Amino acid sequence: MNINSTAIPLEDENVDTDQIIPARFLKATSRDGFGKNLFRDWRYNNDDEAQPKMDFVLNNPAFNGKILVAGKNFGCGSSREHAAWALKDYGFDAVVSSFFADIFKNNALNNFLLPVQVSDDFLQQLFTTIHQNPASEIAIDLEQQSITNVATGDKAFFDINQYKKTCFINGYDDIDYLLSMKSEIEVFESTH
Amino acid sequence: MTLFDKIWDKHVVKQIEGGPSVFYIDRHFIHEVTSPQAFDGLRKRGIPLARPAQTIATADHNVPTWDQHLPIKEALSRLQVEKLTENCKAFGVELYGLGHPYQGIVHVIGPELGITQPGMTIVCGDSHTSTHGAFGAIAFGIGTSEVEMVFATQCLMQNKPKQMRISIEGELGKGVSSKDIILYVIAQISASGATGYFVEYAGSAIRSLSMEARMTICNMSIEMGARGGLIAPDDTTFEYLKGRKFAPAGAEWDQKLAEWRQLNSDADAQFDHEIHIRAEDIQPMVTYGTNPGMGIPVTGTIPGEELLEEKERPSFRKALDYMGLQSGNAIKGQKIDYVFIGSCTNSRIEDLRQVAAFVQGRRKADGVEVWIVPGSKQVEAQAQEEGLHLIFEQAGFQLRQPGCSACLGMNEDKIPAGKYCISTSNRNFEGRQGQGARTLLASPLSAAAAAVTGVVTDVRELLG
Ligand code: SF4
Numbered sequence: 091m092n093i094n095s096t097a098i099p100l101e102d103e104n105v106d107t108d109q110i111i112p113a114r115f116l117k118a119t120s121r122d123g124f125g126k127n128l129f130r131d132w133r134y135n136n137d138d139e140a141q142p143k144m145d146f147v148l149n150n151p152a153f154n155g156k157i158l159v160a161g162k163n164f165g166c167g168s169s170r171e172h173a174a175w176a177l178k179d180y181g182f183d184a185v186v187s188s189f190f191a192d193i194f195k196n197n198a199l200n201n202f203l204l205p206v207q208v209s210d211d212f213l214q215q216l217f218t219t220i221h222q223n224p225a226s227e228i229a230i231d232l233e234q235q236s237i238t239n240v241a242t243g244d245k246a247f248f249d250i251n252q253y254k255k256t257c258f259i260n261g262y263d264d265i266d267y268l269l270s271m272k273s274e275i276e277v278f279e280s281t282h
Numbered sequence: 283m284t285l286f287d288k289i290w291d292k293h294v295v296k297q298i299e300g301g302p303s304v305f306y307i308d309r310h311f312i313h314e315v316t317s318p319q320a321f322d323g324l325r326k327r328g329i330p331l332a333r334p335a336q337t338i339a340t341a342d343h344n345v346p347t348w349d350q351h352l353p354i355k356e357a358l359s360r361l362q363v364e365k366l367t368e369n370c371k372a373f374g375v376e377l378y379g380l381g382h383p384y385q386g387i388v389h390v391i392g393p394e395l396g397i398t399q400p401g402m403t404i405v406c407g408d409s410h411t412s413t414h415g416a417f418g419a420i421a422f423g424i425g426t427s428e429v430e431m432v433f434a435t436q437c438l439m440q441n442k443p444k445q446m447r448i449s450i451e452g453e454l455g456k457g458v459s460s461k462d463i464i465l466y467v468i469a470q471i472s473a474s475g476a477t478g479y480f481v482e483y484a485g486s487a488i489r490s491l492s493m494e495a496r497m498t499i500c501n502m503s504i505e506m507g508a509r510g511g512l513i514a515p516d517d518t519t520f521e522y523l524k525g526r527k528f529a530p531a532g533a534e535w536d537q538k539l540a541e542w543r544q545l546n547s548d549a550d551a552q553f554d555h556e557i558h559i560r561a562e563d564i565q566p567m568v569t570y571g572t573n574p575g576m577g578i579p580v581t582g583t584i585p586g587e588e589l590l591e592e593k594e595r596p597s598f599r600k601a602l603d604y605m606g607l608q609s610g611n612a613i614k615g616q617k618i619d620y621v622f623i624g625s626c627t628n629s630r631i632e633d634l635r636q637v638a639a640f641v642q643g644r645r646k647a648d649g650v651e652v653w654i655v656p657g658s659k660q661v662e663a664q665a666q667e668e669g670l671h672l673i674f675e676q677a678g679f680q681l682r683q684p685g686c687s688a689c690l691g692m693n694e695d696k697i698p699a700g701k702y703c704i705s706t707s708n709r710n711f712e713g714r715q716g717q718g719a720r721t722l723l724a725s726p727l728s729a730a731a732a733a734v735t736g737v738v739t740d741v742r743e744l745l746g
Pocket residue numbers: 342343387388389408410625626627685686689690707708
């Protein structure tokens with residue numbers, strides 16, 4: 091599975107899930123439509139779509155793409171899966187950072203949003219490349235577990251749990267697997 | 283073996299070669315915000331909820347803190363709470379909803395009802411599930427897809443995390459509480475310093491704490507990135523649990539007690555990382571920035587960016603800008619507009635007692651609004667029984683009804699843009715308490731002191 095795309099650079103560190111999707115948008119009871127509220131308070135003045143904050147990167151027409159390149163410790167804070175839904179719904183297929191918060195990482199994987207963890211240096215180079223040329227692409231190859239900064243040719247490898255990788259590639263989710271374990275779980279319970 | 287290893291091993295249904303484990307969950311707490319999509323998932327698959335008896339629901343995030351007997355005014359909040367009621371009914375889950383004498387913040391009610399017990403595995407679609415670790419349980423927050431997995435099978439796919447031990451030895455100074463311990467630890471190791479780890483808190487300072495105080499510490503484990511935190515159970519734990527509604531009783535109690543006494547890390551247990559802290563080094567803490575790692579002693583000055591790496595500086599500047607604070611200034615004396623005493627970190631009866639003892643005979647400063655939001659109906663009832671409500675009333679503090687309230691501002695309890703709120707909650711993120719709200723995290727005592735003076739105050743100067 092490959093994700094090849096231009097990318098949007100979000101250099102802030104410690105981006106928490108309250109920023110990704112503010113709490114007041116968690117009142118929905120379905121999984122759909124969160125994209126329009128992604129980074130809502132960083133995107134708009136006075137919560138008004140007619141007043142975009144032009145210095146926020148999602149509002150900068152120079153940048154677009156299916157990959158979000160983000161500063162260290164992305165997705166910290168609240169466990170709200172709505173953060174992963176919002177990123178996915180907005181159109182991202184992968185987030186690249188030098189560090190992810192644990193719960194966010196799981197939530198992303200469970201929603202087929204690929205978290206790609208790279209070194210600080212590699213991340214800085216990506217930011218530099220994207221700023222120099224917003225049209226430059228990033229190539230992610232999940233099979234190989236590699237990420238390439240196409241403009242410079244720099245390539246790095248990333249970790250992903252083999253089980254999760256298989257799920258991701260085949261579009262399985264954990265529930266299917268767990269349901270298939272039902273009788274073993276019942277045996278476990280009988281002695282637990 | 284560590285305490286964590288011992289509990290973990292007992293809950294592995296199956297270890298997948300080179301992958302995660304099928305991990306069994308003893309107790310599953312749910313609330314209105316992160317459960318509706320998971321219930322829908324069950325419906326779509328046409329399957330029942332596997333173990334309703336191990337599932338406990340409450341309404342907390344959205345609920346108003348005034349007039350809880352009336353229908354919720356805000357339409358979307360009302361809908362979410364109604365959905366929870368419907369779903370619990372349809373899938374056979376016990377709900378402590380609005381109006382129920384056990385209703386309250388999910389991480390307050392589990393322990394106070396004795397549902398949370400040593401050696402258990404506990405999850406909830408909420409990151410502060412780490413609170414329950416104070417009882418010597420493996421407790422952690424999960425996302426909604428994982429809520430659905432537990433609904434469907436009572437299991438999760440889990441990779442074993444790394445383990446860290448934070449030992450705090452010595453005696454805490456006057457006016458220093460468990461909230462200060464955890465704010466100090468996070469300031470030391472940063473908001474991401476424990477990512478990938480499960481933390482055991484140990485040492486004489488921890489042993490001497492009450493259960494309430496231990497919960498405050500475990501609660502904020504997530505604020506340094508940890509998956510969870512836990513403390514070995516001891517007599518303090520057992521005394522707290524004995525006689526609680528859902529705690530074991532009679533012969534079962536004796537048998538459980540014998541098991542629980544085995545729950546501790548062996549003398550030669552290996553941790554991936556160890557941190558040692560002296561209790562004497564900890565002072566009352568307060569945060570100045572927009573993540574919980576940005577904390578300083580109340581006597582300190584707001585740091586400058588020169589100690590930071592180049593790439594970290596823009597985020598730091600942005601945080602200070604948002605907070606309207608300046609490097610080099612003292613935090614003490616900073617004007618406060620709101621005081622929020624509540625949240626799953628500090629809304630238990632002990633917190634309220636401490637605040638009441640401090641404000642008795644004092645009054646809030648002019649122009650400061652003070653909200654006390656008890657963690658549960660039971661805390662509220664207890665406070666009334668002890669007459670704490672009268673003390674609060676005389677001090678000009680509002681005692682409200684239980685819920686998450688201004689911790690995340692999903693109900694009407696929001697801090698207005700630009701205003702400063704000293705808060706006993708756990709997150710000072712941008713907009714967390716309302717759009718543009720500026721949050722300073724502190725202990726209940728420090729918050730009470732600021733309520734009385736109207737500015738950030740070193741509570742030690744006001745203690746006799
Ligand atoms: S009180 Fe705050 S942190 Fe605790 S569960 Fe409620 S919203 Fe989450």
